[in-house]
Amino acid sequence: MSVATDAITQQGTRLFRTLYIGLILLMIAVLASVVTEVATIDVRRKLDNALQLERDLGLLLSTLLDAETGQRGYLLTEKDAYLEPYRLALDSVAPILRRIGSEVREDSIQQLRLQRVSGLTADKFAELSRTLQLDAAGQRDSLTQLLESDLGRSLMDQIRHTIDQLRQEELSDVKMRQQQVDRLSAITTVLRFVGVLGLAFVFYYIYTQLRPLYARNLQIITDRDREIEERKRIEEVNTELIASLNGKNAELDQFAYIASHDLREPLRTVSNYVEVLTEDHADQLDAEGLEYLSVIHRSTDRMRLLIDSLLQYGRVGRGEQRNPRVDLHQVVREALENLHFAIEQSAATVTVGELPTLPGYPIALRQLFQNLLANALKFHAPGTPPVVDVFVADTDDGRVTLAVRDHGIGMTAADQDKIFDLFTRLHNAHTYEGQGIGLAYCQKIVQLHQGQLTVLSQPGQGSTFRVTLPTV
Amino acid sequence: MRKLGRILLIDDSEADNFIHARRFGKMNIAEEVVVRANGQEGLDYLTTPLPTGHYPRPDLLFLDINMPVMDGWTFLDTYQHLADEHRARVTIAMLTSSVGDSDYARAHAYAVLDGHEAKPLQKEKIRALLGSHFPHITHP
Known part of the structure:
Protein backbone atom coordinates (compact mmCIF):
# COMPACT_ATOMS: atom_id res chain seq x y z
CA MET A 1 0.00 0.00 0.00
CA SER A 2 2.65 2.57 1.10
CA VAL A 3 4.99 1.41 -1.66
CA ALA A 4 2.29 2.12 -4.21
CA THR A 5 1.66 5.54 -2.61
CA ASP A 6 5.40 6.32 -2.74
CA ALA A 7 5.50 5.32 -6.40
CA ILE A 8 2.59 7.62 -7.14
CA THR A 9 4.25 10.49 -5.19
CA GLN A 10 7.53 9.96 -7.07
CA GLN A 11 5.72 9.92 -10.36
CA GLY A 12 3.93 13.13 -9.38
CA THR A 13 7.26 14.83 -8.46
CA ARG A 14 8.77 13.77 -11.79
CA LEU A 15 5.78 15.11 -13.64
CA PHE A 16 5.97 18.48 -11.88
CA ARG A 17 9.73 18.74 -12.50
CA THR A 18 9.17 18.05 -16.17
CA LEU A 19 6.43 20.65 -16.25
CA TYR A 20 8.86 23.23 -14.76
CA ILE A 21 11.49 22.38 -17.37
CA GLY A 22 8.82 22.84 -20.02
CA LEU A 23 7.92 26.27 -18.62
CA ILE A 24 11.58 27.37 -18.55
CA LEU A 25 12.01 26.26 -22.17
CA LEU A 26 8.88 28.19 -23.11
CA MET A 27 10.26 31.28 -21.36
CA ILE A 28 13.59 30.95 -23.22
CA ALA A 29 11.77 30.76 -26.54
CA VAL A 30 9.66 33.81 -25.70
CA LEU A 31 12.71 35.80 -24.41
CA ALA A 32 14.67 34.97 -27.55
CA SER A 33 11.83 36.36 -29.63
CA VAL A 34 11.62 39.50 -27.49
CA VAL A 35 15.40 40.15 -27.66
CA THR A 36 15.40 39.77 -31.44
CA GLU A 37 12.43 42.07 -31.71
CA VAL A 38 14.05 44.76 -29.52
CA ALA A 39 17.35 44.53 -31.46
CA THR A 40 15.47 44.81 -34.74
CA ILE A 41 13.66 47.92 -33.49
CA ASP A 42 17.06 49.50 -32.65
CA VAL A 43 18.45 48.70 -36.08
CA ARG A 44 15.34 50.03 -37.76
CA ARG A 45 15.64 53.28 -35.81
CA LYS A 46 19.32 53.49 -36.82
CA LEU A 47 18.39 52.79 -40.43
CA ASP A 48 15.74 55.55 -40.38
CA ASN A 49 18.37 57.89 -38.94
CA ALA A 50 20.85 56.91 -41.69
CA LEU A 51 18.23 57.53 -44.39
CA GLN A 52 17.39 60.92 -42.89
CA LEU A 53 21.10 61.77 -42.74
CA GLU A 54 21.56 60.61 -46.34
CA ARG A 55 18.68 62.78 -47.42
CA ASP A 56 19.96 65.83 -45.45
CA LEU A 57 23.53 65.39 -46.73
CA GLY A 58 22.17 65.24 -50.30
CA LEU A 59 20.05 68.33 -49.59
CA LEU A 60 23.09 70.21 -48.21
CA LEU A 61 25.20 69.35 -51.24
CA SER A 62 22.47 70.28 -53.73
CA THR A 63 21.78 73.56 -51.83
CA LEU A 64 25.47 74.49 -52.04
CA LEU A 65 25.56 73.53 -55.74
CA ASP A 66 22.41 75.62 -56.34
CA ALA A 67 24.01 78.54 -54.55
CA GLU A 68 27.22 78.20 -56.65
CA THR A 69 25.25 77.83 -59.89
CA GLY A 70 23.19 80.94 -59.02
CA GLN A 71 26.42 82.90 -58.28
CA ARG A 72 27.95 81.84 -61.63
CA GLY A 73 24.77 82.75 -63.52
CA TYR A 74 24.63 86.16 -61.85
CA LEU A 75 28.26 86.87 -62.54
CA LEU A 76 27.76 86.06 -66.20
CA THR A 77 24.38 87.80 -66.74
CA GLU A 78 24.22 90.25 -63.87
CA LYS A 79 20.53 89.31 -63.58
CA ASP A 80 19.28 89.50 -60.05
CA ALA A 81 16.97 86.49 -60.52
CA TYR A 82 20.04 84.21 -60.60
CA LEU A 83 20.85 85.23 -57.04
CA GLU A 84 17.57 83.76 -55.73
CA PRO A 85 18.98 80.20 -55.10
CA TYR A 86 22.01 81.73 -53.41
CA ARG A 87 19.85 83.71 -50.98
CA LEU A 88 17.58 80.72 -50.34
CA ALA A 89 20.65 78.58 -49.64
CA LEU A 90 21.95 81.17 -47.17
CA ASP A 91 18.73 80.80 -45.20
CA SER A 92 18.31 77.02 -45.46
CA VAL A 93 21.84 75.76 -44.86
CA ALA A 94 21.84 76.49 -41.14
CA PRO A 95 18.69 74.37 -40.37
CA ILE A 96 20.05 71.56 -42.56
CA LEU A 97 23.29 71.58 -40.64
CA ARG A 98 21.36 71.55 -37.33
CA ARG A 99 19.35 68.53 -38.48
CA ILE A 100 22.52 66.71 -39.50
CA GLY A 101 24.01 67.65 -36.14
CA SER A 102 21.17 65.96 -34.30
CA GLU A 103 21.44 62.96 -36.64
CA VAL A 104 25.09 62.29 -35.81
CA ARG A 105 25.02 63.30 -32.13
CA GLU A 106 25.78 59.77 -30.97
CA ASP A 107 29.02 59.49 -32.94
CA SER A 108 31.92 61.85 -31.98
CA ILE A 109 33.99 61.15 -35.16
CA GLN A 110 30.98 61.97 -37.31
CA GLN A 111 30.51 65.14 -35.27
CA LEU A 112 34.11 66.16 -36.08
CA ARG A 113 33.41 65.51 -39.74
CA LEU A 114 30.24 67.58 -39.48
CA GLN A 115 32.24 70.39 -37.94
CA ARG A 116 34.56 70.25 -40.89
CA VAL A 117 31.60 70.29 -43.29
CA SER A 118 30.16 73.25 -41.39
CA GLY A 119 33.50 75.06 -41.60
CA LEU A 120 33.93 74.29 -45.30
CA THR A 121 30.32 75.37 -45.91
CA ALA A 122 30.97 78.64 -44.13
CA ASP A 123 34.18 79.06 -46.20
CA LYS A 124 32.26 78.28 -49.37
CA PHE A 125 29.61 80.88 -48.57
CA ALA A 126 32.37 83.32 -47.66
CA GLU A 127 34.05 82.68 -51.05
CA LEU A 128 30.71 83.13 -52.84
CA SER A 129 29.92 86.27 -50.93
CA ARG A 130 33.41 87.63 -51.64
CA THR A 131 33.03 87.14 -55.42
CA LEU A 132 29.65 88.89 -55.32
CA GLN A 133 31.12 91.78 -53.34
CA LEU A 134 34.07 92.08 -55.77
CA ASP A 135 31.60 91.99 -58.67
CA ALA A 136 29.41 94.63 -57.08
CA ALA A 137 32.47 96.79 -56.41
CA GLY A 138 33.51 96.38 -60.11
CA GLN A 139 36.93 94.97 -59.18
CA ARG A 140 36.99 92.59 -62.19
CA ASP A 141 40.67 91.77 -61.81
CA SER A 142 40.46 90.71 -58.22
CA LEU A 143 37.34 88.76 -59.10
CA THR A 144 38.95 86.99 -62.03
CA GLN A 145 41.95 86.25 -59.83
CA LEU A 146 39.74 84.77 -57.12
CA LEU A 147 37.76 82.72 -59.63
CA GLU A 148 40.85 81.41 -61.29
CA SER A 149 42.40 80.51 -57.94
CA ASP A 150 40.16 77.44 -57.94
CA LEU A 151 39.37 78.12 -54.30
CA GLY A 152 35.64 77.58 -54.93
CA ARG A 153 36.17 74.25 -56.69
CA SER A 154 38.61 73.05 -54.10
CA LEU A 155 36.19 73.95 -51.25
CA MET A 156 33.40 72.18 -53.09
CA ASP A 157 35.53 69.08 -53.58
CA GLN A 158 36.48 69.04 -49.91
CA ILE A 159 32.80 69.38 -48.91
CA ARG A 160 31.83 66.57 -51.27
CA HIS A 161 34.59 64.41 -49.91
CA THR A 162 33.66 64.97 -46.26
CA ILE A 163 29.97 64.36 -47.00
CA ASP A 164 30.98 61.10 -48.67
CA GLN A 165 32.93 60.19 -45.56
CA LEU A 166 29.89 60.94 -43.38
CA ARG A 167 27.79 58.82 -45.70
CA GLN A 168 30.23 55.89 -45.80
CA GLU A 169 30.60 55.92 -42.03
CA GLU A 170 26.85 55.89 -41.46
CA LEU A 171 26.34 53.11 -44.01
CA SER A 172 29.05 50.92 -42.55
CA ASP A 173 27.55 51.49 -39.10
CA VAL A 174 24.13 50.39 -40.35
CA LYS A 175 25.67 47.39 -42.08
CA MET A 176 27.49 46.38 -38.91
CA ARG A 177 24.36 46.61 -36.83
CA GLN A 178 22.47 44.67 -39.49
CA GLN A 179 25.08 41.93 -39.22
CA GLN A 180 24.78 41.93 -35.41
CA VAL A 181 21.02 41.54 -35.65
CA ASP A 182 21.45 38.80 -38.21
CA ARG A 183 23.79 36.90 -35.85
CA LEU A 184 21.44 37.48 -32.91
CA SER A 185 18.54 36.37 -35.03
CA ALA A 186 20.38 33.20 -35.99
CA ILE A 187 21.14 32.45 -32.33
CA THR A 188 17.61 33.19 -31.16
CA THR A 189 16.16 31.13 -33.98
CA VAL A 190 18.22 28.19 -32.78
CA LEU A 191 17.14 28.95 -29.22
CA ARG A 192 13.51 29.12 -30.26
CA PHE A 193 13.83 25.93 -32.20
CA VAL A 194 15.47 24.17 -29.24
CA GLY A 195 12.79 25.57 -26.90
CA VAL A 196 9.93 24.39 -29.07
CA LEU A 197 11.58 21.00 -29.55
CA GLY A 198 12.16 20.68 -25.78
CA LEU A 199 8.58 21.72 -25.14
CA ALA A 200 7.41 19.07 -27.58
CA PHE A 201 9.47 16.50 -25.65
CA VAL A 202 8.02 17.73 -22.35
CA PHE A 203 4.53 17.44 -23.68
CA TYR A 204 5.28 14.03 -25.06
CA TYR A 205 6.73 12.94 -21.69
CA ILE A 206 3.69 14.25 -19.81
CA TYR A 207 1.50 12.48 -22.33
CA THR A 208 3.33 9.18 -21.83
CA GLN A 209 3.03 9.62 -18.04
CA LEU A 210 -0.63 10.56 -18.08
CA ARG A 211 -1.58 8.02 -20.70
CA PRO A 212 -1.26 4.96 -18.40
CA LEU A 213 -3.06 6.85 -15.61
CA TYR A 214 -5.90 7.60 -17.98
CA ALA A 215 -5.84 4.04 -19.27
CA ARG A 216 -5.90 2.75 -15.69
CA ASN A 217 -8.86 4.97 -14.83
CA LEU A 218 -10.55 3.82 -18.00
CA GLN A 219 -9.84 0.24 -16.98
CA ILE A 220 -11.27 0.87 -13.50
CA ILE A 221 -14.40 2.40 -15.00
CA THR A 222 -14.74 -0.49 -17.44
CA ASP A 223 -14.25 -2.97 -14.60
CA ARG A 224 -16.86 -1.21 -12.53
CA ASP A 225 -19.30 -1.22 -15.43
CA ARG A 226 -18.64 -4.91 -15.91
CA GLU A 227 -19.18 -5.51 -12.20
CA ILE A 228 -22.48 -3.65 -12.31
CA GLU A 229 -23.49 -5.69 -15.35
CA GLU A 230 -22.53 -8.86 -13.51
CA ARG A 231 -24.49 -7.80 -10.44
CA LYS A 232 -27.52 -7.04 -12.59
CA ARG A 233 -27.23 -10.44 -14.20
CA ILE A 234 -27.01 -12.15 -10.80
CA GLU A 235 -30.00 -10.16 -9.63
CA GLU A 236 -31.94 -11.32 -12.66
CA VAL A 237 -30.93 -14.90 -11.96
CA ASN A 238 -32.01 -14.43 -8.34
CA THR A 239 -35.34 -12.98 -9.41
CA GLU A 240 -35.83 -15.95 -11.70
CA LEU A 241 -34.86 -18.29 -8.90
CA ILE A 242 -37.30 -16.63 -6.53
CA ALA A 243 -40.03 -16.84 -9.16
CA SER A 244 -39.26 -20.50 -9.75
CA LEU A 245 -39.20 -21.13 -5.98
CA ASN A 246 -42.56 -19.43 -5.63
CA GLY A 247 -43.81 -21.65 -8.42
CA LYS A 248 -42.42 -24.70 -6.65
CA ASN A 249 -44.07 -23.59 -3.41
CA ALA A 250 -47.39 -23.23 -5.19
CA GLU A 251 -46.88 -26.72 -6.63
CA LEU A 252 -46.15 -28.03 -3.15
CA ASP A 253 -49.31 -26.40 -1.85
CA GLN A 254 -51.23 -28.02 -4.67
CA PHE A 255 -49.57 -31.32 -3.87
CA ALA A 256 -50.48 -30.95 -0.21
CA TYR A 257 -54.05 -30.26 -1.16
CA ILE A 258 -54.21 -33.26 -3.48
CA ALA A 259 -52.60 -35.39 -0.79
CA SER A 260 -55.08 -34.22 1.80
CA HIS A 261 -58.06 -34.81 -0.41
CA ASP A 262 -57.22 -37.63 -2.77
CA LEU A 263 -55.17 -39.79 -0.41
CA ARG A 264 -57.64 -39.51 2.40
CA GLU A 265 -60.68 -40.33 0.34
CA PRO A 266 -59.84 -43.98 -0.49
CA LEU A 267 -58.64 -44.40 3.05
CA ARG A 268 -61.95 -43.09 4.34
CA THR A 269 -63.78 -45.49 2.03
CA VAL A 270 -61.80 -48.45 3.42
CA SER A 271 -62.53 -47.51 7.02
CA ASN A 272 -66.18 -46.83 6.16
CA TYR A 273 -66.62 -50.28 4.67
CA VAL A 274 -64.79 -51.88 7.56
CA GLU A 275 -67.34 -50.17 9.77
CA VAL A 276 -70.22 -51.42 7.60
CA LEU A 277 -68.80 -54.95 7.76
CA THR A 278 -68.39 -54.73 11.52
CA GLU A 279 -71.89 -53.38 12.03
CA ASP A 280 -73.93 -55.34 9.49
CA HIS A 281 -72.04 -58.54 8.87
CA ALA A 282 -70.40 -59.34 12.19
CA ASP A 283 -72.53 -62.44 12.60
CA GLN A 284 -71.11 -63.95 9.39
CA LEU A 285 -67.48 -63.67 10.62
CA ASP A 286 -65.66 -65.69 13.25
CA ALA A 287 -63.46 -64.17 15.96
CA GLU A 288 -60.38 -64.27 13.73
CA GLY A 289 -62.18 -62.47 10.89
CA LEU A 290 -63.35 -59.75 13.30
CA GLU A 291 -59.78 -59.37 14.60
CA TYR A 292 -58.51 -58.87 11.01
CA LEU A 293 -61.15 -56.21 10.50
CA SER A 294 -59.97 -54.44 13.64
CA VAL A 295 -56.34 -54.56 12.40
CA ILE A 296 -57.46 -52.97 9.09
CA HIS A 297 -59.37 -50.35 11.05
CA ARG A 298 -56.34 -49.46 13.21
CA SER A 299 -54.04 -49.37 10.16
CA THR A 300 -56.28 -46.96 8.30
CA ASP A 301 -56.42 -44.77 11.41
CA ARG A 302 -52.60 -44.71 11.58
CA MET A 303 -52.37 -43.95 7.90
CA ARG A 304 -54.79 -41.04 8.32
CA LEU A 305 -52.74 -39.66 11.22
CA LEU A 306 -49.57 -40.08 9.17
CA ILE A 307 -51.00 -38.15 6.23
CA ASP A 308 -52.20 -35.38 8.57
CA SER A 309 -48.77 -35.16 10.24
CA LEU A 310 -46.95 -35.07 6.92
CA LEU A 311 -49.24 -32.32 5.72
CA GLN A 312 -48.59 -30.35 8.89
CA TYR A 313 -44.85 -30.93 8.49
CA GLY A 314 -44.96 -29.68 4.92
CA ARG A 315 -46.83 -26.55 5.85
CA VAL A 316 -44.85 -25.25 8.84
CA GLY A 317 -45.40 -21.52 9.18
CA ARG A 318 -47.24 -21.43 5.85
CA GLY A 319 -50.22 -19.11 5.78
CA GLU A 320 -49.36 -17.70 9.19
CA GLN A 321 -48.33 -14.13 9.97
CA MET B 1 -92.53 -33.86 13.98
CA ARG B 2 -90.30 -36.80 14.75
CA LYS B 3 -87.94 -36.70 11.78
CA LEU B 4 -86.82 -34.58 8.84
CA GLY B 5 -88.63 -34.63 5.53
CA ARG B 6 -85.80 -34.75 3.03
CA ILE B 7 -82.00 -34.75 3.12
CA LEU B 8 -80.07 -33.86 -0.07
CA LEU B 9 -76.53 -35.12 -0.53
CA ILE B 10 -74.48 -33.48 -3.28
CA ASP B 11 -71.27 -35.50 -3.55
CA ASP B 12 -69.45 -37.28 -6.36
CA SER B 13 -68.02 -40.02 -4.12
CA GLU B 14 -70.27 -43.07 -4.41
CA ALA B 15 -68.64 -44.66 -1.37
CA ASP B 16 -69.28 -41.58 0.76
CA ASN B 17 -72.83 -41.30 -0.52
CA PHE B 18 -73.43 -44.96 0.24
CA ILE B 19 -72.05 -44.67 3.78
CA HIS B 20 -73.84 -41.40 4.52
CA ALA B 21 -77.19 -42.55 3.11
CA ARG B 22 -76.88 -45.83 5.02
CA ARG B 23 -76.05 -43.95 8.22
CA PHE B 24 -79.03 -41.58 7.82
CA GLY B 25 -81.22 -44.62 7.15
CA LYS B 26 -79.92 -46.47 10.21
CA MET B 27 -80.42 -43.41 12.39
CA ASN B 28 -83.88 -43.05 10.84
CA ILE B 29 -83.79 -39.26 10.84
CA ALA B 30 -85.42 -38.50 7.46
CA GLU B 31 -88.33 -39.59 5.29
CA GLU B 32 -86.17 -39.46 2.17
CA VAL B 33 -82.47 -39.14 1.28
CA VAL B 34 -81.79 -37.78 -2.22
CA VAL B 35 -78.33 -38.04 -3.78
CA ARG B 36 -76.95 -35.89 -6.59
CA ALA B 37 -73.47 -36.33 -8.06
CA ASN B 38 -72.40 -32.71 -8.66
CA GLY B 39 -73.37 -29.06 -8.27
CA GLN B 40 -75.17 -28.86 -11.59
CA GLU B 41 -77.35 -31.89 -10.85
CA GLY B 42 -78.02 -30.45 -7.41
CA LEU B 43 -79.19 -27.11 -8.86
CA ASP B 44 -81.37 -28.92 -11.41
CA TYR B 45 -82.98 -30.94 -8.66
CA LEU B 46 -83.64 -27.94 -6.42
CA THR B 47 -85.17 -25.81 -9.19
CA THR B 48 -87.38 -28.50 -10.79
CA PRO B 49 -90.91 -28.93 -9.33
CA LEU B 50 -91.89 -32.37 -8.08
CA PRO B 51 -95.05 -34.09 -9.49
CA THR B 52 -96.93 -32.53 -6.57
CA GLY B 53 -96.18 -29.10 -8.02
CA HIS B 54 -93.94 -28.05 -5.12
CA TYR B 55 -90.18 -27.63 -5.16
CA PRO B 56 -88.19 -30.26 -3.24
CA ARG B 57 -87.04 -27.85 -0.45
CA PRO B 58 -84.82 -30.28 1.52
CA ASP B 59 -84.55 -29.77 5.26
CA LEU B 60 -80.83 -30.47 5.20
CA LEU B 61 -78.27 -30.17 2.39
CA PHE B 62 -74.80 -31.65 2.60
CA LEU B 63 -72.52 -30.19 -0.07
CA ASP B 64 -69.19 -31.67 -1.08
CA ILE B 65 -66.62 -29.18 -2.44
CA ASN B 66 -64.41 -31.13 -4.85
CA MET B 67 -66.64 -32.42 -7.59
CA PRO B 68 -66.45 -32.76 -11.37
CA VAL B 69 -68.74 -30.75 -13.73
CA MET B 70 -69.61 -28.15 -11.07
CA ASP B 71 -67.76 -27.95 -7.78
CA GLY B 72 -69.16 -26.84 -4.45
CA TRP B 73 -67.93 -23.24 -4.69
CA THR B 74 -69.49 -22.68 -8.13
CA PHE B 75 -72.69 -24.26 -6.85
CA LEU B 76 -72.73 -21.85 -3.89
CA ASP B 77 -72.17 -18.83 -6.16
CA THR B 78 -75.50 -19.56 -7.87
CA TYR B 79 -77.26 -21.12 -4.89
CA GLN B 80 -76.85 -18.07 -2.63
CA HIS B 81 -78.93 -15.98 -5.06
CA LEU B 82 -81.79 -18.48 -5.36
CA ALA B 83 -85.22 -17.87 -3.85
CA ASP B 84 -85.97 -19.51 -0.49
CA GLU B 85 -88.23 -22.12 -2.09
CA HIS B 86 -85.27 -23.34 -4.14
CA ARG B 87 -82.99 -23.71 -1.18
CA ALA B 88 -82.63 -26.12 1.68
CA ARG B 89 -83.54 -25.01 5.21
CA VAL B 90 -80.05 -25.82 6.49
CA THR B 91 -76.98 -26.02 4.27
CA ILE B 92 -73.76 -27.67 5.44
CA ALA B 93 -70.48 -27.84 3.47
CA MET B 94 -68.39 -30.99 3.72
CA LEU B 95 -64.69 -30.18 3.75
CA THR B 96 -62.02 -32.83 3.35
CA SER B 97 -59.05 -30.68 4.27
CA SER B 98 -57.76 -29.92 7.74
CA VAL B 99 -58.34 -26.92 9.99
CA GLY B 100 -56.39 -23.84 8.97
CA ASP B 101 -56.64 -24.46 5.23
CA SER B 102 -57.79 -21.80 2.85
CA ASP B 103 -61.03 -23.79 2.30
CA TYR B 104 -62.11 -22.90 5.82
CA ALA B 105 -61.76 -19.18 5.33
CA ARG B 106 -63.53 -19.51 2.00
CA ALA B 107 -66.44 -21.44 3.53
CA HIS B 108 -66.89 -18.73 6.15
CA ALA B 109 -67.25 -16.13 3.42
CA TYR B 110 -70.59 -17.65 2.27
CA ALA B 111 -73.44 -16.38 4.43
CA VAL B 112 -75.70 -18.99 2.87
CA LEU B 113 -73.71 -21.76 4.60
CA ASP B 114 -74.99 -22.74 8.04
CA GLY B 115 -71.86 -24.70 8.89
CA HIS B 116 -69.17 -27.04 7.69
CA GLU B 117 -68.08 -30.51 8.67
CA ALA B 118 -65.15 -32.73 7.82
CA LYS B 119 -65.95 -35.97 6.03
CA PRO B 120 -66.93 -38.61 6.99
CA LEU B 121 -70.10 -37.66 8.83
CA GLN B 122 -70.06 -39.88 11.87
CA LYS B 123 -73.07 -40.49 14.06
CA GLU B 124 -71.83 -38.04 16.70
CA LYS B 125 -71.44 -35.26 14.15
CA ILE B 126 -74.88 -35.92 12.71
CA ARG B 127 -76.45 -35.92 16.19
CA ALA B 128 -74.69 -32.66 17.08
CA LEU B 129 -75.88 -31.06 13.82
CA LEU B 130 -79.47 -32.10 14.38
CA GLY B 131 -79.23 -30.92 17.97
CA SER B 132 -78.14 -27.42 17.01
CA HIS B 133 -80.22 -26.88 13.85
CA PHE B 134 -83.34 -29.02 14.54
CA PRO B 135 -83.76 -29.15 18.31
CA HIS B 136 -87.36 -30.37 17.99
CA ILE B 137 -86.30 -33.57 16.21
CA THR B 138 -86.09 -36.67 18.35
CA HIS B 139 -83.42 -39.03 17.23
CA PRO B 140 -81.88 -42.18 18.50
Missing part, protein backbone atom coordinates in the same frame (compact mmCIF):
# COMPACT_ATOMS: atom_id res chain seq x y z
CA ARG A 322 -45.18 -13.50 12.01
CA ASN A 323 -46.14 -11.83 15.26
CA PRO A 324 -43.58 -9.44 16.82
CA ARG A 325 -44.71 -10.39 20.33
CA VAL A 326 -45.61 -13.98 21.06
CA ASP A 327 -46.17 -14.73 24.73
CA LEU A 328 -44.50 -18.12 25.19
CA HIS A 329 -46.27 -18.56 28.49
CA GLN A 330 -49.60 -18.51 26.72
CA VAL A 331 -48.23 -20.71 23.93
CA VAL A 332 -47.19 -23.39 26.44
CA ARG A 333 -50.49 -23.09 28.29
CA GLU A 334 -52.42 -23.73 25.06
CA ALA A 335 -50.18 -26.68 24.24
CA LEU A 336 -50.86 -28.14 27.71
CA GLU A 337 -54.60 -27.62 27.27
CA ASN A 338 -54.47 -29.63 24.06
CA LEU A 339 -52.55 -32.34 25.91
CA HIS A 340 -54.74 -32.40 29.00
CA PHE A 341 -56.06 -35.87 28.13
CA ALA A 342 -52.54 -37.37 28.00
CA ILE A 343 -51.58 -35.52 31.19
CA GLU A 344 -54.61 -36.83 33.08
CA GLN A 345 -54.14 -40.32 31.73
CA SER A 346 -50.49 -40.55 32.75
CA ALA A 347 -50.96 -38.60 36.02
CA ALA A 348 -48.07 -36.36 34.91
CA THR A 349 -46.68 -33.38 36.82
CA VAL A 350 -45.86 -30.43 34.55
CA THR A 351 -44.09 -27.34 35.95
CA VAL A 352 -43.82 -24.19 33.84
CA GLY A 353 -41.38 -21.41 34.84
CA GLU A 354 -41.29 -17.77 33.78
CA LEU A 355 -41.24 -17.61 29.96
CA PRO A 356 -40.36 -14.65 27.74
CA THR A 357 -42.21 -12.87 24.94
CA LEU A 358 -40.50 -12.98 21.55
CA PRO A 359 -41.24 -12.56 17.83
CA GLY A 360 -42.42 -15.66 15.97
CA TYR A 361 -45.26 -17.67 14.47
CA PRO A 362 -47.74 -18.35 17.29
CA ILE A 363 -49.37 -21.50 15.90
CA ALA A 364 -46.05 -23.03 14.84
CA LEU A 365 -44.57 -22.29 18.28
CA ARG A 366 -47.60 -23.85 19.94
CA GLN A 367 -47.14 -26.95 17.78
CA LEU A 368 -43.43 -26.99 18.69
CA PHE A 369 -44.07 -27.03 22.43
CA GLN A 370 -47.03 -29.36 22.05
CA ASN A 371 -44.79 -31.88 20.27
CA LEU A 372 -41.93 -31.53 22.76
CA LEU A 373 -44.34 -31.84 25.71
CA ALA A 374 -46.13 -34.78 24.09
CA ASN A 375 -42.77 -36.54 23.71
CA ALA A 376 -41.85 -35.71 27.30
CA LEU A 377 -45.14 -37.17 28.47
CA LYS A 378 -44.85 -40.21 26.21
CA PHE A 379 -41.37 -41.55 26.87
CA HIS A 380 -41.50 -42.47 30.51
CA ALA A 381 -40.90 -45.79 32.21
CA PRO A 382 -44.08 -47.85 32.59
CA GLY A 383 -45.63 -47.31 35.96
CA THR A 384 -43.75 -44.09 36.70
CA PRO A 385 -45.80 -40.89 36.22
CA PRO A 386 -43.95 -38.41 34.01
CA VAL A 387 -42.43 -35.26 35.57
CA VAL A 388 -41.87 -32.46 33.06
CA ASP A 389 -40.33 -28.97 33.53
CA VAL A 390 -40.47 -26.08 31.09
CA PHE A 391 -38.07 -23.22 31.95
CA VAL A 392 -35.60 -20.65 30.60
CA ALA A 393 -32.18 -22.33 30.65
CA ASP A 394 -30.07 -19.49 29.34
CA THR A 395 -30.40 -15.87 28.22
CA ASP A 396 -27.75 -14.65 25.85
CA ASP A 397 -27.43 -11.39 23.94
CA GLY A 398 -30.48 -11.39 21.69
CA ARG A 399 -31.17 -15.08 22.20
CA VAL A 400 -33.01 -17.13 24.75
CA THR A 401 -32.72 -20.88 25.38
CA LEU A 402 -35.82 -22.66 26.59
CA ALA A 403 -35.68 -26.17 27.99
CA VAL A 404 -38.27 -28.94 28.15
CA ARG A 405 -36.92 -31.50 30.62
CA ASP A 406 -38.37 -34.90 31.44
CA HIS A 407 -37.18 -37.57 33.82
CA GLY A 408 -38.11 -40.37 31.46
CA ILE A 409 -36.28 -43.14 29.68
CA GLY A 410 -33.67 -40.93 27.94
CA MET A 411 -31.59 -42.12 25.00
CA THR A 412 -28.04 -42.97 23.93
CA ALA A 413 -25.72 -40.48 22.26
CA ALA A 414 -26.00 -42.43 18.98
CA ASP A 415 -29.76 -42.13 19.06
CA GLN A 416 -29.56 -38.41 19.76
CA ASP A 417 -28.05 -37.89 16.29
CA LYS A 418 -30.97 -39.60 14.58
CA ILE A 419 -34.06 -38.33 16.34
CA PHE A 420 -34.42 -35.11 14.30
CA ASP A 421 -34.56 -37.03 11.00
CA LEU A 422 -37.91 -37.64 9.37
CA PHE A 423 -39.48 -41.09 10.03
CA THR A 424 -36.93 -41.97 12.72
CA ARG A 425 -38.40 -44.05 15.48
CA LEU A 426 -36.31 -45.49 18.30
CA HIS A 427 -38.98 -47.84 19.57
CA ASN A 428 -41.44 -50.17 17.92
CA ALA A 429 -45.04 -49.12 17.69
CA HIS A 430 -46.18 -51.49 20.44
CA THR A 431 -44.05 -49.86 23.14
CA TYR A 432 -44.33 -46.17 22.18
CA GLU A 433 -46.57 -45.21 19.31
CA GLY A 434 -45.77 -42.51 16.79
CA GLN A 435 -44.85 -41.93 13.16
CA GLY A 436 -41.34 -40.53 13.60
CA ILE A 437 -42.35 -37.08 12.43
CA GLY A 438 -42.71 -35.08 15.64
CA LEU A 439 -39.10 -34.01 16.22
CA ALA A 440 -38.38 -33.46 12.53
CA TYR A 441 -41.42 -31.20 12.63
CA CYS A 442 -40.06 -29.42 15.74
CA GLN A 443 -36.69 -28.96 14.02
CA LYS A 444 -38.42 -27.39 11.03
CA ILE A 445 -40.37 -24.96 13.21
CA VAL A 446 -37.19 -23.92 15.05
CA GLN A 447 -35.37 -23.42 11.74
CA LEU A 448 -38.26 -21.25 10.58
CA HIS A 449 -37.43 -19.02 13.59
CA GLN A 450 -33.68 -19.08 12.82
CA GLY A 451 -33.15 -20.92 16.08
CA GLN A 452 -31.51 -24.13 17.22
CA LEU A 453 -32.92 -27.34 18.67
CA THR A 454 -30.65 -29.66 20.63
CA VAL A 455 -31.06 -32.49 23.09
CA LEU A 456 -29.16 -33.49 26.23
CA SER A 457 -29.89 -37.01 27.33
CA GLN A 458 -28.61 -40.22 28.88
CA PRO A 459 -30.38 -43.55 28.95
CA GLY A 460 -32.46 -43.73 32.12
CA GLN A 461 -31.64 -40.14 33.09
CA GLY A 462 -34.35 -38.36 31.13
CA SER A 463 -33.99 -35.93 28.22
CA THR A 464 -33.75 -32.15 28.01
CA PHE A 465 -34.70 -30.54 24.70
CA ARG A 466 -33.20 -27.09 24.35
CA VAL A 467 -34.77 -24.55 22.01
CA THR A 468 -32.68 -21.45 21.30
CA LEU A 469 -34.66 -18.62 19.69
CA PRO A 470 -33.78 -15.03 18.76
CA THR A 471 -35.56 -12.47 20.95
CA VAL A 472 -35.30 -9.64 18.39
